[in-house]
Amino acid sequence: MIVLKNVSKRYKSDVMALSNINLKIDKGEFVFLVGPSGAGKSTLVKMLLKEIEPTQGRIIIDNQNITNIHRRKVPYLRRKIGVVFQDFRLLPNNTVYENVAFAMEIVEATPKEIRRNVPTILSLVGLSKKAKSYPEQLSGGEQQRVSIARAIINNPPVLIADEPTGNLDPETSWEIMRLLRQINRRGTTVVMATHAKDIVDMMQQRVIALENGLIVRDEKRGGYGYED
Numbered sequence: 001m002i003v004l005k006n007v008s009k010r011y012k013s014d015v016m017a018l019s020n021i022n023l024k025i026d027k028g029e030f031v032f033l034v035g036p037s038g039a040g041k042s043t044l045v046k047m048l049l050k051e052i053e054p055t056q057g058r059i060i061i062d063n064q065n066i067t068n069i070h071r072r073k074v075p076y077l078r079r080k081i082g083v084v085f086q087d088f089r090l091l092p093n094n095t096v097y098e099n100v101a102f103a104m105e106i107v108e109a110t111p112k113e114i115r116r117n118v119p120t121i122l123s124l125v126g127l128s129k130k131a132k133s134y135p136e137q138l139s140g141g142e143q144q145r146v147s148i149a150r151a152i153i154n155n156p157p158v159l160i161a162d163e164p165t166g167n168l169d170p171e172t173s174w175e176i177m178r179l180l181r182q183i184n185r186r187g188t189t190v191v192m193a194t195h196a197k198d199i200v201d202m203m204q205q206r207v208i209a210l211e212n213g214l215i216v217r218d219e220k221r222g223g224y225g226y227e228d
């Protein structure tokens with residue numbers, strides 16, 4: 001599903017953020033990406049989203065080499081990869097419904113498809129009753145649910161979550177984790193970069209640890225492995 005072949009990233013500052021990374025993530029896996037600050041997690045996530053380009057190597061997602069696709073085609077990549085961030089990134093002047101519908105409009109879904117799919121996905125994330133609310137009227141956990149709904153509305157094979165529980169209290173974090181696991185069980189490959197030790201330790205999923213731009217650990221059912 002996701003393959004990295006000899007991927008390196010050197011920033012202009014000459015920082016080697018990733019060095020010759022080889023990695024394979026299969027369809028339906030749930031993978032935690034861990035490692036100390038500066039290890040290269042965000043760099044890896046940004047490359048999967050094609051926000052930045054690798055200096056070397058190839059990245060293949062869902063059988064497509066994304067390394068050499070044209071800038072213009074990048075929006076289409078969003079059909080393959082949904083993304084969730086720590087800070088939700090919702091449109092503040094749009095309702096919950098509109099925030100999710102917007103993601104379908106971008107990929108030119110028909111109004112009929114939008115009317116059919118948005119309520120279904122809002123029900124999946126438990127927010128049917130909040131469809132008409134604005135982001136500022138929601139709790140952090142609810143905002144993250146909207147962001148997850150938006151990320152999966154176009155049914156991408158891959159969901160990337162970059163510190164999705166970073167702004168949430170422990171209980172709300174677990175609710176979000178239950179939702180991500182539920183989405184994963186429906187067949188979506190989930191890659192989650194995180195510093196949340198308790199969550200990683202409890203979930204017992206595949207753990208890939210990066211340090212100084214290198215994969216130093218890749219365990220099928222691992223723990224966080226650091227003290228912070």
Ligand SMILES: Nc1ncnc2c1ncn2[C@@H]1O[C@H](COP(=O)(O)OP(=O)(O)OP(=O)(O)O)[C@@H](O)[C@H]1O
Binds near residue numbers: 017038039040041042
């Ligand atoms: N735009 C940039 N220009 C130059 N160097 C950068 C840039 N972005 C990141 N770096 C450097 O690349 C290395 C990897 O950074 P990255 O943000 O990928 O780490 P991280 O594992 O995501 O850290 P954190 O857990 O703090 O988010 C660090 O040394 C960082 O300083």
